[in-house]
Amino acid sequence: MKVVFCIDDDPRYLLLLKVAVRSLRALQGADVSCLCVYAGQDKNVLAALENEAVPLARYTPRLSPELLPQRARRCAGCFLKLELALVPELKDDDFALYCDVDVLFYRSITELLNIRPGYMGMAREATAPFFHEHQRLDYRFRERNYTVPMPFPIWTFSSGIALFNLQRLRRRGMIEHFLAFSIQHIEIIGNFDQSLLNYFFGRRITRLPDRWNCPPYRHDCLETAHIVHFHGPKPWDKTMFPELRINCFEAMRAVWMEYLRRDELKQVERF
Numbered sequence: 001m002k003v004v005f006c007i008d009d010d011p012r013y014l015l016l017l018k019v020a021v022r023s024l025r026a027l028q029g030a031d032v033s034c035l036c037v038y039a040g041q042d043k044n045v046l047a048a049l050e051n052e053a054v055p056l057a058r059y060t061p062r063l064s065p066e067l068l069p070q071r072a073r074r075c076a077g078c079f080l081k082l083e084l085a086l087v088p089e090l091k092d093d094d095f096a097l098y099c100d101v102d103v104l105f106y107r108s109i110t111e112l113l114n115i116r117p118g119y120m121g122m123a124r125e126a127t128a129p130f131f132h133e134h135q136r137l138d139y140r141f142r143e144r145n146y147t148v149p150m151p152f153p154i155w156t157f158s159s160g161i162a163l164f165n166l167q168r169l170r171r172r173g174m175i176e177h178f179l180a181f182s183i184q185h186i187e188i189i190g191n192f193d194q195s196l197l198n199y200f201f202g203r204r205i206t207r208l209p210d211r212w213n214c215p216p217y218r219h220d221c222l223e224t225a226h227i228v229h230f231h232g233p234k235p236w237d238k239t240m241f242p243e244l245r246i247n248c249f250e251a252m253r254a255v256w257m258e259y260l261r262r263d264e265l266k267q268v269e270r271f
């Protein structure tokens with residue numbers, strides 16, 4: 001199973017990606033299969049990926065930036081994960097482990113790579129309660145109307161780590177349905193890609209144990225985390241989200257920094 005990352009032109013994401021991939025290879029071996037999906041043209045991004053020997057999938061998303069609300073365009077890359085079932089480089093893959101770039105692989109993920117969820121597996125998101133004012137959302141696809149009953153109440157699942165059953169999503173046009181739903185409701189959704197996945201797939205999402213997506217602000221992150229997710233404050237943040245820079249944040253920030261080269265450490269100081 002490939003470990004898949006998505007990036008856009010934000011240079012901070014590129015640095016996050018480097019640490020994610022380096023920590024992944026340190027744990028799982030240099031030949032671990034990974035892929036980076038990128039929709040842009042930036043020569044620096046392309047050169048950096050080549051330098052880091054990260055296989056690249058250049059992909060033009062259906063949810064193109066012009067279709068996104070203005071407030072969502074600055075993180076256009078986070079919508080790419082929604083379309084992995086359509087990425088040509090993954091056409092022979094039945095499953096893929098999507099990971100945000102703001103992660104640090106801290107313990108083995110071999111066990112996770114053996115999980116086969118019915119649709120997708122995600123861990124719970126502790127800081128974003130699931131709330132919406134809709135009972136149902138309708139969408140139109142190929143001249144027909146469909147209704148998605150809102151999965152309420154459920155927990156919100158975090159889209160930071162998502163183990164996708166690509167084969168299932170491709171079956172009976174489910175991915176096409178999902179993208180039609182996404183395009184038609186993107187203006188009213190709250191939390192970008194994460195809300196779209198939660199709204200549309202709801203109870204079909206398989207819950208993954210917290211160790212596969214553990215924010216460093218959790219008290220037991222050092223002892224239990226296999227994948228650390230810098231959800232909220234990023235490793236270089238010294239002022240943002242003080243309420244989340246607690247517990248294991250400092251310790252995990254230090255581990256993250258160890259993966260940087262000297263010039264990259266300098267770069268991080270300017271973020």
Ligand SMILES: [Mn+2]
Nearest residue numbers: 100102160231
């Ligand atoms: Mn993230």
